[in-house]
Amino acid sequence: MELRHLRYFVAVAEERHFGRAAERLHMAQPPLSQQIQQLEAELGVTLLRRTTRKVELTRAGAVYLDRARAVLAAVDDAGAEARRVAAGLEGRLVVGCVGSATYSLLPALARTLREELPDVDFAFRGEMLAPDQVAALLARTIDLALLRPPVDHPSVRLSTVRRDRLIVALPEGHRLARRRRLGIADLETEDLVVHASGGRSVMHGIVARLCRAAGFEPRVRHEVSETSTLVTFVASGLGVAVVPEPVAELGVTGTVYRPLTGEHRIDLAAAVRVDDDSPVLARALAVLGELTRQT
Amino acid sequence: MELRHLRYFVAVAEERHFGRAAERLHMAQPPLSQQIQQLEAELGVTLLRRTTRKVELTRAGAVYLDRARAVLAAVDDAGAEARRVAAGLEGRLVVGCVGSATYSLLPALARTLREELPDVDFAFRGEMLAPDQVAALLARTIDLALLRPPVDHPSVRLSTVRRDRLIVALPEGHRLARRRRLGIADLETEDLVVHASGGRSVMHGIVARLCRAAGFEPRVRHEVSETSTLVTFVASGLGVAVVPEPVAELGVTGTVYRPLTGEHRIDLAAAVRVDDDSPVLARALAVLGELTRQT
DNA sequence: TAAAAATACTCCATAGGTATTTTAT
DNA sequence: ATAAAATACCTATGGAGTATTTTTA
Numbered sequence: 001m002e003l004r005h006l007r008y009f010v011a012v013a014e015e016r017h018f019g020r021a022a023e024r025l026h027m028a029q030p031p032l033s034q035q036i037q038q039l040e041a042e043l044g045v046t047l048l049r050r051t052t053r054k055v056e057l058t059r060a061g062a063v064y065l066d067r068a069r070a071v072l073a074a075v076d077d078a079g080a081e082a083r084r085v086a087a088g089l090e091g092r093l094v095v096g097c098v099g100s101a102t103y104s105l106l107p108a109l110a111r112t113l114r115e116e117l118p119d120v121d122f123a124f125r126g127e128m129l130a131p132d133q134v135a136a137l138l139a140r141t142i143d144l145a146l147l148r149p150p151v152d153h154p155s156v157r158l159s160t161v162r163r164d165r166l167i168v169a170l171p172e173g174h175r176l177a178r179r180r181r182l183g184i185a186d187l188e189t190e191d192l193v194v195h196a197s198g199g200r201s202v203m204h205g206i207v208a209r210l211c212r213a214a215g216f217e218p219r220v221r222h223e224v225s226e227t228s229t230l231v232t233f234v235a236s237g238l239g240v241a242v243v244p245e246p247v248a249e250l251g252v253t254g255t256v257y258r259p260l261t262g263e264h265r266i267d268l269a270a271a272v273r274v275d276d277d278s279p280v281l282a283r284a285l286a287v288l289g290e291l292t293r294q295t
Numbered sequence: 296m297e298l299r300h301l302r303y304f305v306a307v308a309e310e311r312h313f314g315r316a317a318e319r320l321h322m323a324q325p326p327l328s329q330q331i332q333q334l335e336a337e338l339g340v341t342l343l344r345r346t347t348r349k350v351e352l353t354r355a356g357a358v359y360l361d362r363a364r365a366v367l368a369a370v371d372d373a374g375a376e377a378r379r380v381a382a383g384l385e386g387r388l389v390v391g392c393v394g395s396a397t398y399s400l401l402p403a404l405a406r407t408l409r410e411e412l413p414d415v416d417f418a419f420r421g422e423m424l425a426p427d428q429v430a431a432l433l434a435r436t437i438d439l440a441l442l443r444p445p446v447d448h449p450s451v452r453l454s455t456v457r458r459d460r461l462i463v464a465l466p467e468g469h470r471l472a473r474r475r476r477l478g479i480a481d482l483e484t485e486d487l488v489v490h491a492s493g494g495r496s497v498m499h500g501i502v503a504r505l506c507r508a509a510g511f512e513p514r515v516r517h518e519v520s521e522t523s524t525l526v527t528f529v530a531s532g533l534g535v536a537v538v539p540e541p542v543a544e545l546g547v548t549g550t551v552y553r554p555l556t557g558e559h560r561i562d563l564a565a566a567v568r569v570d571d572d573s574p575v576l577a578r579a580l581a582v583l584g585e586l587t588r589q590t
Numbered sequence: 591t592a593a594a595a596a597t598a599c600t601c602c603a604t605a606g607g608t609a610t611t612t613t614a615t
Numbered sequence: 616a617t618a619a620a621a622t623a624c625c626t627a628t629g630g631a632g633t634a635t636t637t638t639t640a
Binding site: 001002003004006042043044045046047049058059060061063064067068070071074075077078079081082083085086091277278279280 | 296297298299301337338339340341342344353354355356358359362363365366369370372373374376377378380381386572573574575
Binding site: 004027028030031032034035051052053 | 605606607608609612613614615
């Protein structure tokens with residue numbers, strides 16, 4: 001049996017006339033009669049009761065008509081959906097994000113993606129450390145990672161999203177808050193609040209390196225796992241922190257930010273599996289590009 | 296596009312190998328490749344990513360595979376259902392029934408039909424007068440009528456189900472209840488409870504005719520519309536009634552029944568539309584025949 | 591270089607066309 | 616008597632086969 005049989009049957013059932021149905025199908029009446037006979041023979045069921053004066057559906061025919069219509073619609077639908085998936089308009093994508101972009105870039109990206117690709121099922125996981133994101137990418141737990149380089153893995157491809165200036169977060173009323181800008185050397189005598197431990201936080205490593213390059217060992221007082229916690233600690237006067245500029249957007253009261261001299265910057269990169277050909281991913285990367293170009 | 300394309304695609308997607316898929320489909324590999332190319336061209340979507348080493352589904356292909364399987368299953372299903380409907384194993388049937396069989400034959404028929412044809416959607420409407428049933432048949436509100444002849448309509452075909460003896464329903468302790476059997480003449484001085492009015496009840500007409508044949512006019516005291524009400528009226532001592540024997544099975548306390556001399560009987564017939572070729576109806580009539588043959 | 595998909599071509603099965611007959615009203 | 620479906624027969628499109636080439640891991 002072929003879809004042809006269903007199409008022909010639906011036409012005859014709707015026209016209740018072989019001649020008109022044949023016309024509608026742009027074919028002659030005899031082959032149409034034959035195809036219907038073939039269908040009935042294959043099913044072992046009489047679908048149409050025909051005389052020379054009228055053609056009518058048997059009960060089995062009426063049931064089959066419903067089903068045939070549904071099948072034909074399902075076939076069209078399947079094609080349409082495949083096209084949408086191929087175009088990246090439909091599908092699923094999980095995005096991971098490093099802490100320092102969780103409260104600035106991530107919500108903006110989420111909003112834009114949901115607007116641009118309403119039929120894609122997005123999921124967002126913030127406050128993820130770079131190595132965890134790489135592992136999640138490889139485990140296919142996430143499909144797109146927003147993290148701090150470097151990442152060196154042959155199955156992961158990076159592209160820079162933007163370069164964030166480094167700034168210093170201070171508690172309101174702090175001695176250094178009176179200054180317009182700060183140097184690394186100013187932090188020598190300060191207690192520092194930093195991210196995570198065990199070298200898993202890229203920011204932590206960068207801060208430590210900056211201090212050592214300035215000739216002193218950082219006084220790490222508190223280690224926290226979320227950026228939001230870090231800022232709260234600073235606001236509570238537990239220390240100061242070096243953070244990427246977008247963290248300032250979190251807007252926690254009791255905190256002030258001062259630029260760090262020396263044009264220190266840290267990259268934010270988008271990481272994907274090199275072999276991931278997901279059309280949704282391509283769309284999402286395009287949207288991300290648009291978004292960062294704007295700001 | 297044809298079902299062939301879907302069948303071939305499913306085979307290749309499952310085997311992930313054109314050669315093996317072709318073998319499974321009992322055909323050569325080149326035409327299989329061509330058909331898949333045709334499908335992709337028609338959809339405008341790449342479903343399979345193939346190299347000489349491996350064949351894998353694209354995301355759109357994975358989605359399309361699901362849909363294709365569903366379509367193929369739906370096609371099989373449609374055929375199976377059409378066969379079931381044609382065999383009368385599936386469908387819908389509404390049965391009407393005259394009052395005097397509503398509490399005896401109808402429940403037995405309902406039970407048997409539901410057992411024998413579990414996938415048929417049956418509906419039963421009891422306590423219907425013969426003319427109403429004929430109208431309902433013609434209006435296609437019911438498909439099978441159990442009624443009292445005569446019915447003379449060219450679009451309705453009758454067949455006798457059984458012949459019910461006529462009996463007399465009396466209130467317990469009634470003067471006539473002392474007798475083993477009664478004649479029509481015994482009713483001359485009795486108040487009668489009868490069905491409906493306006494000549495619409497066949498039983499009413501028959502009782503009236505019997506009385507007149509015996510030389511007296513029936514003393515109709517109460518007219519009711521349901522058999523159950525009629526028996527309750529008798530039980531309450533409001534009168535006596537001539538009813539078909541199966542009414543006794545209703546078992547209303549306070550009522551006794553006595554046979555009527557003279558072998559008076561009334562037919563119970565099954566009525567259907569002459570042009571109704573419903574396979575379910577044929578099955579139901581067969582079941583009805585079985586049921587009445589047993590008893 | 592070897593395994594597998596893609597081309598190139600050939601063939602024939604069958605979908606579809608034309609002419610005619612049958613059938614039911 | 617006539618409209619319409621079925622039958623008979625023919626034609627040709629395109630699905631499937633065979634032989635070969637191309638590709639990539």
